[in-house]
Amino acid sequence: MGVIVQKFGGTSVADPQKIHNVAKAVIREKENGNDVVVVVSAMGHTTDHLIKLAKEVTSQPDSREMDMLLSTGEQVSIALLAMAIQAQGYKAVSMNGQQVGIVTECIHSRARIVDIKTEKLQKKISEGNIIVVAGFQGVTPDGEITTLGRGGSDTSAVAIAAALKADRCDIYTDVEGVYATDPRIVPNVQKAETISYEEMLELARVGANVLHPRSVETAKQFNVPLRVRSSFKLDNLGTLIIGVDNMEIYKPVAGVAADSSQIRILLSELPDIPGTAAKVFGSLAKNNISVDMIIQSLASNGTNSIAFTIDADDFDGALKVLDEVKAELKAGEVLIDKDIAKVSIVGAGMVDRPGIAADMFRSLADNNINIKMISTSEIKISCLVEKENAKNAIKALCKEFELESTESADVKGDLPDV
Secondary structure, eight states: OOEEEEEEOGGGGSSHHHHHHHHHHHHHHHHTTOEEEEEEOOSTTHHHHHHHHHHHHOSSOOHHHHHHHHHHHHHHHHHHHHHHHHHTTOOEEEEOHHHHTEEEOSOSSSOOEEEEOOHHHHHHHHTTOEEEEEOSEEEOTTSOEEEOOTTHHHHHHHHHHHHHTOSEEEEEESSSSOBSSOTTTSTTBOBOSEEEHHHHHHHHHTTOOSSOHHHHHHHHHHTOOEEEEESSOTTOOOEEEEOGGGOOOOOSOOEEEEEOOEEEEEEEEEEOSTTHHHHHHHHHHHTTOOEEEEEEEEOSTTEEEEEEEEEGGGHHHHHHHHHHHHHHHTOOOEEEEOSEEEEEEEOGGGTTOTTHHHHHHHHHHHTTOOOOEEEEETTEEEEEEEGGGHHHHHHHHHHHTTOBOSSOOOOOSOOOOO
16 A cells, blocks of 8 residues: 555636545545545635735735635635545545644745654544645744745645655646647647656746646655646546656657746846846845846946846836845846746757757747847756747747647646746
8 A cells, every 4th residue: 555645726626516526536546545645725716816805905915914814725625625525435634734744934925845744644644534635835833824835735745745755646637747838829739648857847937837846846856756637537647757867858849838927127237347246136036036037248338237037926026126226236227028928948858969949049030039038958948039929939839849749638627828
C-alpha cells in the first residue's frame, strides 16, 4: 500500500455534482489499495468573489485580513468533499492548513512553505481516513494564517507529497495533460506524454497556467513523481513530469507560452557609474518586487537607461519605489509600456542544437511581429512583443517547431487568458 496525493482545482469542485464526481475519483484510488490525501481549492470563482467583497469594503485591504478572508474558501470545499466521501461509505476527515501542520514564512498573501509537521496527518491516515486538505494556506510559527498566492494549492499538494514520501502526486485539472501551448489558441496542439521538471518549470514561469511554478520547484527538489490529469477522464494518464536525465529528447522545443501580465518600465538618464543598477534592483528586491527581463543601454553625457519587466500585480509598488530611486539618483523619466506580452519557447533539447534562436526570430519576422526585448537561458528563449501579436506569435512558433497534432485538444472549464 502506498500514499497517493491528489489535487483538484476550483472548477473540479464548483458545484455539488462535481464534488460527488471528485469523491468517486478519490474513492477509486482508495479502492486500488492506496492511502489517499486530497488537496482541494476553493469552489469555482470563490476566491475572486472574496477579493471583490474585500475591495467593496476598502480599496486597500490589509494583507493579514485578506489571508483570513481568502483562507475560508478552501474550508468550504474540504468540508463538502469530506461529506461526499462519507456519504459513499468511506471514512474521511477534512483538515485546514493549520491542522495539517503546514508551516510557512511570516509573509502574507505569498508565503512559502518552510515545513510540514506530519504527525497528526499520519495518525489520521493510520486510522483509515481519506484526508481532505485545504490547499493554498498555512500558518506561521506564531499561529498567523497565511496564503501561498494564486495557484498555491498545487504547491500544497506537492509539498505534502514530499513530506509523506508519497508514491506520486496527481494534479487533476480541466485539460488532459500538459499541452505544447494553450489549446484555445492552437486547437490541434500536441499533448506531451512526458516532460521534464526543468521544462515544466520554465513553461510555468513564462505563462503556462497548468501548474504553479513553486509546485514544480518542490517536485524537482524532492523528486516527487508528478502527473497532470483530467478530472473528467480518469482513465487518461495525462502527462508525467520527471527529471530530464530520464527522458529521451526528440524535439528541441517542448512548448510555447505567452504572458500578458508583464509591464515594461524604462528608467532613463541614470548616472553611468558603479552601483547604479544595484541601487535600482536592490530597492525593488527589498520591497519583494521581482524583475524579469532586463536591458541596460548606454545613452550620452555619462548616462544610461535601464529597461526591465515586472508582473502587473507589482506595478503600483514598483512605481512608488522607482520614484524614490529616481529622486535619489537624479534620473530622468520613468516610461511605462503596458501593451506588451512575453512570448517564450522552452525545451531541454535546445542545449545542444544551434540555430533555435535564429529560427524563432525568423518565424516572428515572417509574421511581421516586432521584437522589443530578448532574454535567454539554457532551455528558454523569451521575446517581448506587442500584446495584440501574442496569439499570432504562438501560432507561428507552434508551426515553426512542429508542435501541432492531427487531433484537437479536449478542453473543459475555464483556463486563464493569455
